[in-house]
Each structure stands twice: as structure tokens, then as C-alpha cells.
Amino acid sequence: MTAVTGLGSWPGQDFGSALDQVGRAFREAPFLPELPARGQGADMIGRAVGLIDQLGFEAGPFGWTTARHVSREQRQAGARLRDDLDRAAERWEGHQGPWHVSLAGPWTLCGLIGLGSGEVLLSDAGACRDLAQAWSQAAADWCERARRLVPGAQLSFQVDEPLLPAVAAGTIGSASGLRRHRPVEPDRLTEGYAGLSAWAERIGLDQTVVHCCASGLDCSTLGQAGFSAVSLDLARLDGETSDGLAQFYQAGGVLWLGAAPTDAPQRRVGLDELLPVVLDSLEHLGVDPAQGRLWLTPACGLAGFTVEGASERAALLVRLAQAVDQSAADGRVGDRSAGRLG
Numbered sequence: 001m002t003a004v005t006g007l008g009s010w011p012g013q014d015f016g017s018a019l020d021q022v023g024r025a026f027r028e029a030p031f032l033p034e035l036p037a038r039g040q041g042a043d044m045i046g047r048a049v050g051l052i053d054q055l056g057f058e059a060g061p062f063g064w065t066t067a068r069h070v071s072r073e074q075r076q077a078g079a080r081l082r083d084d085l086d087r088a089a090e091r092w093e094g095h096q097g098p099w100h101v102s103l104a105g106p107w108t109l110c111g112l113i114g115l116g117s118g119e120v121l122l123s124d125a126g127a128c129r130d131l132a133q134a135w136s137q138a139a140a141d142w143c144e145r146a147r148r149l150v151p152g153a154q155l156s157f158q159v160d161e162p163l164l165p166a167v168a169a170g171t172i173g174s175a176s177g178l179r180r181h182r183p184v185e186p187d188r189l190t191e192g193y194a195g196l197s198a199w200a201e202r203i204g205l206d207q208t209v210v211h212c213c214a215s216g217l218d219c220s221t222l223g224q225a226g227f228s229a230v231s232l233d234l235a236r237l238d239g240e241t242s243d244g245l246a247q248f249y250q251a252g253g254v255l256w257l258g259a260a261p262t263d264a265p266q267r268r269v270g271l272d273e274l275l276p277v278v279l280d281s282l283e284h285l286g287v288d289p290a291q292g293r294l295w296l297t298p299a300c301g302l303a304g305f306t307v308e309g310a311s312e313r314a315a316l317l318v319r320l321a322q323a324v325d326q327s328a329a330d331g332r333v334g335d336r337s338a339g340r341l342g
Contacts, residue, residue, distance in 0.1 A: 009301025025314035041077030050077025089149035196226035219244030231256035258299035
């Protein structure tokens with residue numbers, strides 16, 4: 001059976017309302033909503049640095065930068081996120097099914113957080129190592145807290161890495177704009193997630209998911225990095241990414257496919273438009289929905305939508321998953337992918 005879930009960000013500023021909305025929209029597999037409209041510290045980067053207490057960060061006019069000490073803004077961001085989790089635990093008390101929490105990953109943080117020099121952390125290999133180590137501890141503590149508060153859930157951890165392809169390719173520009181930061185080699189990329197597999201197993205996570213909505217994601221090393229699932233935008237699949245994703249799936253990985261577009265919130269999309277694209281992608285990737293390792297999601301977060309629009313996208317995904325499963329039952333998926341799967 002094909003599962004359906006969202007990817008974190010959600011419209012609005014009222015967290016209690018967002019919990020109810022997400023619970024209705026993704027009834028079988030809800031998640032802890034991220035509400036960037038609440039302002040400083042509620043964004044993807046602010047939430048992550050708010051949980052890191054081994055390093056100091058502060059919010060400036062151009063984003064987050066390193067600091068000598070943990071700042072007031074950093075503490076406030078962490079306190080609000082922990083409070084969000086407490087409130088979510090009350091909302092989903094007794095939940096037995098899939099549920100997930102998310103956090104920006106170390107390489108996206110390194111590509112966006114500034115140093116005192118004006119450059120980003122990515123320019124300093126030692127600073128990247130320090131952040132990755134602090135991130136790993138913070139992420140483990142975060143997931144352990146979620147496990148303790150919602151003990152019956154099938155808990156997954158989503159790591160948001162929109163900059164991962166740019167970090168790997170060396171396309172992130174310097175502060176001067178005259179050069180680009182060096183590409184980060186695959187071995188060093190995987191070192192950024194050191195310990196992920198061990199503490200995920202210790203905590204009892206159902207899945208560790210890397211989410212990237214940018215083009216050019218190299219899936220070949222993600223399993224080695226400790227991820228059991230990959231989440232990406234179907235519209236951004238190119239040949240090399242598709243091949244790597246197919247290998248990841250055939251090695252036992254789980255696919256979270258961003259099947260509902262999010263780039264134009266006002267544009268209406270329907271099942272007739274999306275179903276052929278998904279079925280063609282499943283055929284190319286060699287995915288058999290009957291194996292239970294397929295999830296459908298929005299292409300990216302839904303914060304740019306209205307609540308009504310986000311809920312409609314979720315409802316469309318539910319119908320799409322049902323259509324995919326029916327196609328598989330009718331032999332319209334399994335037969336076409338049989339050669340690849342065999």
C-alpha cells in the first residue's frame with residue numbers, strides 16, 4: 001500500500017490550528033508542522049540552530065551567523081520548537097501509526113550560516129566538522145525526545161538538505177561573488193552524518209529520510225550516510241539522479257516521491273495530470289508499490305499555500321496513492337516494472 005505524508009512546512013501562524021489541519025490532511029501519517037510565517041527562529045535554519053546548544057549562533061539582518069555564545073534568539077527558537085513538540089504529543093497521544101519530525105541537515109546549515117569573515121561555514125572545513133558533530137548530538141536528542149513523548153508512533157526523522165547538490169557540485173558562491181566554494185567530496189559528505197545509523201537504531205526510528213527538492217541529487221552515497229529513505233521532487237529527476245535512486249530502491253531503500261507540485265500554489269492540478277507521470281516514474285525506477293516502500297508527498301513544503309490549498313494538495317495525494325495502488329492491482333505497474341525488478 002502506498003503511503004502519503006507531508007514534508008514539514010505548513011501555512012499559518014497558529015500552531016494549534018496547524019496541528020489539527022495536518023492531522024486531518026494527513027490522517028494516516030501526520031508530522032510535526034513547521035510554520036515559517038511565525039517569523040525569526042521558526043524558519044528551517046532557526047529551528048535547527050535552536051536545538052544546537054554546543055555552538056553559538058545569532059540572527060542578523062542577512063540570516064544566521066556564528067557567535068561566541070548561545071544567543072537569546074537561539075534559545076528562544078529552541079524553546080518554541082520543544083514546546084511545539086510537547087503540544088503535538090498531546091494532540092497525537094496514543095498514535096500508533098507513522099509520524100515524523102524534521103530538521104535542516106548539516107550541509108544546508110554549512111551553506112547558509114555565516115562566519116564573522118562574511119563567508120559561510122562551508123568555507124572552513126574545521127567549522128563544518130564542528131557543526132556536523134553538534135548537529136548529530138542535537139538531532140539524536142530531538143528524536144529521542146519525540147520517541148519519549150509519542151512512544152507508540154512509528155517515528156521517522158526527516159533531514160532537510162536543499163543545498164546538498166550545490167555543496168557536492170561546488171556551485172555555492174563566495175561572499176565576494178568572484179569564486180565558488182570547492183566541491184565537497186562524497187566521503188566528506190557522508191562524514192557529515194557520522195553516527196546517524198547508530199543512534200537511529202538505538203532510538204528505534206522507523207526511517208531516516210533525506211529530503212531534497214533541488215535538482216542534481218546524487219543518491220549513490222545516501223545509504224552509506226545512514227539514510228533508509230530518500231525524498232525528492234519527481235519533476236526534478238534527471239537521468240543520473242534516476243539511476244542512483246533506482247539503485248537505492250533496489251538495495252532496499254524507501255522512496256518518498258514528491259508527486260504533487262508546490263512551485264505554483266495558485267495553479268490547479270488534477271489526478272489525470274499527475275497519475276501518468278507517477279506511473280511512468282515508477283516504471284523507470286523499477287518500483288513495485290506492493291512492496292510497501294513507496295510514499296507520495298508534495299514536491300516540497302506547503303508553507304506558500306493557503307490552508308485550503310495545502311489541504312487540497314493533501315487530498316489529491318491521497319487519491320493519487322489510491323490510483324497508484326489500483327493500477328498495481330490491475331497489473332498496470334507491476335507488469336511494466338517486472339523486467340527492471342527482476
